[in-house]
Amino acid sequence: MAVRLSSDARPDADQNVSKPRKVTYKTLIMGDSSVGKTSVLTQYMCNNFESATRSTIGVDYMRKDIVIGDTVVMLQLWDTAGQERFQSLTPQFYRAADACILVYDICNAQSFESLGAWLRDFEAQCGDGKVCIVLGNKRDLEDRRQVTRAAAVQWCEQQPKDPKLQYFETSAKDHKSVNDVFAFIAQLALNKPAAP
Numbered sequence: 001m002a003v004r005l006s007s008d009a010r011p012d013a014d015q016n017v018s019k020p021r022k023v024t025y026k027t028l029i030m031g032d033s034s035v036g037k038t039s040v041l042t043q044y045m046c047n048n049f050e051s052a053t054r055s056t057i058g059v060d061y062m063r064k065d066i067v068i069g070d071t072v073v074m075l076q077l078w079d080t081a082g083q084e085r086f087q088s089l090t091p092q093f094y095r096a097a098d099a100c101i102l103v104y105d106i107c108n109a110q111s112f113e114s115l116g117a118w119l120r121d122f123e124a125q126c127g128d129g130k131v132c133i134v135l136g137n138k139r140d141l142e143d144r145r146q147v148t149r150a151a152a153v154q155w156c157e158q159q160p161k162d163p164k165l166q167y168f169e170t171s172a173k174d175h176k177s178v179n180d181v182f183a184f185i186a187q188l189a190l191n192k193p194a195a196p
Contacts, residue, residue: 018070020067020070020071020072021070021071021072022071022072022074023071023072023073023074023189023190023192024074024076025073025074025075025076025098025099025185025186025188025189025192026076026078026096026097026098026099027075027076027077027078027097027098027099027100027101027185028078028080028093028094028097028099028100028101028122029041029077029078029079029080029100029101029103030080030100030101030102030103030118030121030122031102031103031104031111031114031115031118031135032104032105032108032110032111032114034105034108034111035103035104035105035108035111035137035138036103036105036137036138036172037079037080037103038060038079039137039172040103040135040137040170040172040178040181041060041062041077041079042172043172043173043174043175043178044064044077044175044178044179044181044182045062045064045077047175060078060079061076061077061078061079062076062077062079063075063076063077064077064182066186068186068187068190071190073186073189073190075182075185075186075189078093078097080093094122094125094126097122097125097126097130098130098131098189098192099130099131099132099133099185099188100118100122100126100130100131100132100133101132101133101134101135101181101185102115102118102119102122102132102133102134102135103135103137104134104135104136104137104147105136105137105138106136106137106138106139106141106145106146106147106152106169107138107141107144107145107146108146108147109146109147112136112146112147112151112152112155115134115155119132119159119161119165123161128161128162129162129163131163131166131185131188132161132165132166133165133166133167133168133181133184133185134152134155134156134165134166134167134168135167135168135169135170135181136149136152136167136168136169136170137169137170137171137172138171138172139169139170139171139177140171140173140174149169152167152169153167166184168180168181168184
């Protein structure tokens, strides 16, 4: 004997399953040329380190969806060119940015000294109140370090910024240290209102 369900008695799976909240979080990766911005992103996105990468021309875009509880954080990661000749290409990419990661090479003091200009540029384009993270890269080359961790932390603390700058050190060869940075950003994204 077959039993037929009437249309009003049929279970509706969609009634009990709520759609996950979605949050888009646009993050710009900024810093001088050859500090390892692309290598950091490649490690994060592909769990891979490539020792030979080409300089970014203009801007590269990557996206990664991360599920945290009932929220899908859509990290939009914009890898900007570090060469001065490409700076005129980037203002349109600042639009609607939620955060930036300022990357420098711990073995290159000049790249550290450039952070102030990168920070001012970001704030001029995006306004105050945005999250900024300072990322000292290439910590696997400790014997060639030119910028101490203490000096970098002190610089972050001295910046008149709200919210305060957060500091991380990574090696693009080490997935965990790189992943920690983006996990931190994803957690911050949970505080952003959901997209309509």
